[in-house]
Amino acid sequence: MSRAHPDLDSLAFLVGTWKGHGNGRYPTIEPFEYVEEAVFTPGPGKPFIAYRQRTRRAGGAEPLHSESGYIRPGGPDGAELVIAQPTGIVEIHTGEIGRDEVCFRSKDVRLSPTAVEVARVERSIRVVGDTMRYRLSMAAVGQPLQVHLEAELTRV
């Protein structure tokens, strides 16, 4: 019942619970460091991976960000990512699956009426053994696309 769907083989490298550290920067904010837990769980019997994460400020308990969504295979070497954020943002991405790597580019970023403006997001996730490195670039609040978050997590 909880076996991963065979269509998920090319994304199996993501599956697990990951913990580690990251740093954030953007022209409009003070740089910050954070601690993260991310969980990628294969959908029971269906071809998707459920994704959720939460971060808190490094060295403290202050909650920072959280988000959740799903990754699904789409076309040869392709994947789709949908994400919802408590900040009122949803993202739809299309991506390319490489060897132990998947790179997503937003096809659509949509905002609730009170959300801060985000125009475009790119997310790359790379796994080597039990180490995951990801980078999130963002065009938001009038700024051009640029790196916002980088983190290194370990499979636990």
Place this chain on the structure above:
Amino acid sequence: MSRAHPDLDSLAFLVGTWKGHGNGRYPTIEPFEYVEEAVFTPGPGKPFIAYRQRTRRAGGAEPLHSESGYIRPGGPDGAELVIAQPTGIVEIHTGEIGRDEVCFRSKDVRLSPTAVEVARVERSIRVVGDTMRYRLSMAAVGQPLQVHLEAELTRV
């Protein structure tokens, strides 16, 4: 740290883990019955409620649907809902909070390239004591807006 934010008082009736039964219908599919677990968790220290649910076919173990997202206050008596679904669908809703009731209408429904076409969604959730009843109406695959899901859950 895990205390709910005071801005969530008007949505506190949602918080908890809920289990129960529902039924689904739509002109394009066979009617079906399902078992559901839904969890509404206040965001630690921040004004949102994380939401996730999963259903399986009644009388069996077959997984049917799952989704996750966030509810956040927005304006007087207002709320916003963002949801991601493993079917490649994201929804942004605005809603009105009543007494033990919140009714959402989709402002935006967006689809990944391989998702089935959904045009519009309405979700009403009503809680009386420890009983939650929800109704989901949907305009999809060329059909007009109509009831798709109804369920009754109990707080556990």
